[in-house]
Amino acid sequence: MKTLPVLGSERRRGERCSGREIRPRLTPAEAERLTADLTLLAHPVRLQLLEVLARYEGRVCVCDLEAAVPVKQPTVSHHLRLLREAGLIDCERQGLWAYYFVNRAALDHLRERIAAGLDRLG
Amino acid sequence: MKTLPVLGSERRRGERCSGREIRPRLTPAEAERLTADLTLLAHPVRLQLLEVLARYEGRVCVCDLEAAVPVKQPTVSHHLRLLREAGLIDCERQGLWAYYFVNRAALDHLRERIAAGLDRLG
DNA sequence: TCAGTATATTGACAGTCTTCGATGGATTTG
């Protein structure tokens, strides 16, 4: 952090720096929403799972997903659940197996919200 | 989760679902990088601070930032530090006061990396 | 030099997240 010499003394101690009040344009609610979206994606395993599911248009079996990421089965199940509860993916059971697939529309909406949110940062 | 009847028995138990091995195209390193980028933004206070700093081209004093977010001064300082260590913002001290400002290039690069990363999800 | 002010840092606490072994439910095959 640079240190600058004190210029004029236009500002006195005890005074609020800017006369005007500075308020975020991002309301707390908007910030929370964007945070939730970002948080959902902010995990390497979830990103990898999503990437695989998005690439294989067809359904992907859990055992293949397990083999694709560096965590054990209960952990895979956990992350799949988070993605599912967020609506990003869904699955069908077929006998013993569970086949997961992305919810294309939800994934697109998520990316749109994030892109729009990040645009608001300037 | 829907449950489908078992169709043919093209697949036997114990067999890997797909013959081919499914590998993420997102390497662990790439996933970690994207995760770090997303994590940095995934907090409402940091988002609000960034938004304010990005909007006010000039430097913004910490006391104004404090007034803009719903946490106490040490917490503001903490989040400013995270943003600063990530290179997204910087500050100059001027006498008693510290004025923060965004690093435009870094912010742009961050958004670019995130956009590129999300594009790889399908 | 001293008291006062702005910001940073420390330290402690509470809450959340990630992980995995153990277990359970569902299903299929023999």
Next chain:
DNA sequence: CAAATCCATCGAAGACTGTCAATATACTGA
């Protein structure tokens, strides 16, 4: 029906995060 398989859930341990009171640091003005 019994044994095996796949997947989900539970429960606990450890790591990490966010927060703030207290304190430290740096500076200013008197």
